[in-house]
Every structure is written in structure tokens, then in C-alpha cells.
Amino acid sequence: MCSNTLSKAELVTAISLTAGAAAVSVLVYKTFFSTNKSSKSKVNLDLQKDNPKVVHAFDIEDLGDKAVYCRCWRSKKFPFCDGAHAKHNEETGDNVGPLIIKRKEA
Numbered sequence: 001m002c003s004n005t006l007s008k009a010e011l012v013t014a015i016s017l018t019a020g021a022a023a024v025s026v027l028v029y030k031t032f033f034s035t036n037k038s039s040k041s042k043v044n045l046d047l048q049k050d051n052p053k054v055v056h057a058f059d060i061e062d063l064g065d066k067a068v069y070c071r072c073w074r075s076k077k078f079p080f081c082d083g084a085h086a087k088h089n090e091e092t093g094d095n096v097g098p099l100i101i102k103r104k105e106a
């Protein structure tokens with residue numbers, strides 16, 4: 001004899017499997033497809049956090065013979081490099097360094 005109704009145990013099993021599949025789907029989606037910016041790490045940890053965008057501009061004529069700019073965002077003299085990238089690299093295994101702009105020797 002075949003019954004078209006589910007027993008309580010079958011219903012609980014079906015609901016559990018459906019909920020489990022939904023939870024796995026959400027985790028896969030969040031891991032691979034989510035664009036939620038808050039789940040990604042930030043480069044700027046503490047510089048000018050009240051500004052929507054940190055921007056520095058210099059006139060080329062004012063650079064002098066050499067200028068060394070921070071690219072790790074850890075310098076206390078930002079936007080200039082103060083060597084803080086060395087500690088950052090040591091602690092994280094990263095390999096960032098400064099941008100050096102210098103005048104060609106004539």
C-alpha cells in the first residue's frame with residue numbers, strides 16, 4: 001500500500017535537509033559571490049578616517065631631487081615613507097615598499 005502523506009519523522013527529515021541545503025547555499029554564495037565590502041580587509045587602518053577619500057597632490061616642480069612615498073599606509077608621516085613597511089612586512093609576510101621618485105642624474 002502506498003501513502004501520499006508524509007509521516008512526522010519524514011517531514012522533520014525533509015525540513016532538516018532543506019534547511020541544511022539552504023545554509024550551505026548561503027555560505028557558498030557569501031564566500032564566492034558576495035560583494036559585501038565590509039567582509040574585505042581595509043588598506044587604510046587609521047589615516048584621515050573622517051574623509052571619504054584620502055588624496056594627496058604635489059606639484060612636480062616642488063618634489064626636489066628625490067621623494068619617497070608610502071604605499072603600505074602604515075607610515076606616521078603619510079604620504080611619505082618612514083620605513084614602517086619593514087615592520088608591516090615582517091609581521092604579515094607582505095612585500096610592500098615605497099614609491100621612489102627621483103630626478104635623473106645629468
Ligand code: FES
Pocket residue numbers: 069070071072073074075080081082083084085086096097098099
Ligand atoms: S612606510 Fe609605507 S611604504 Fe614605507
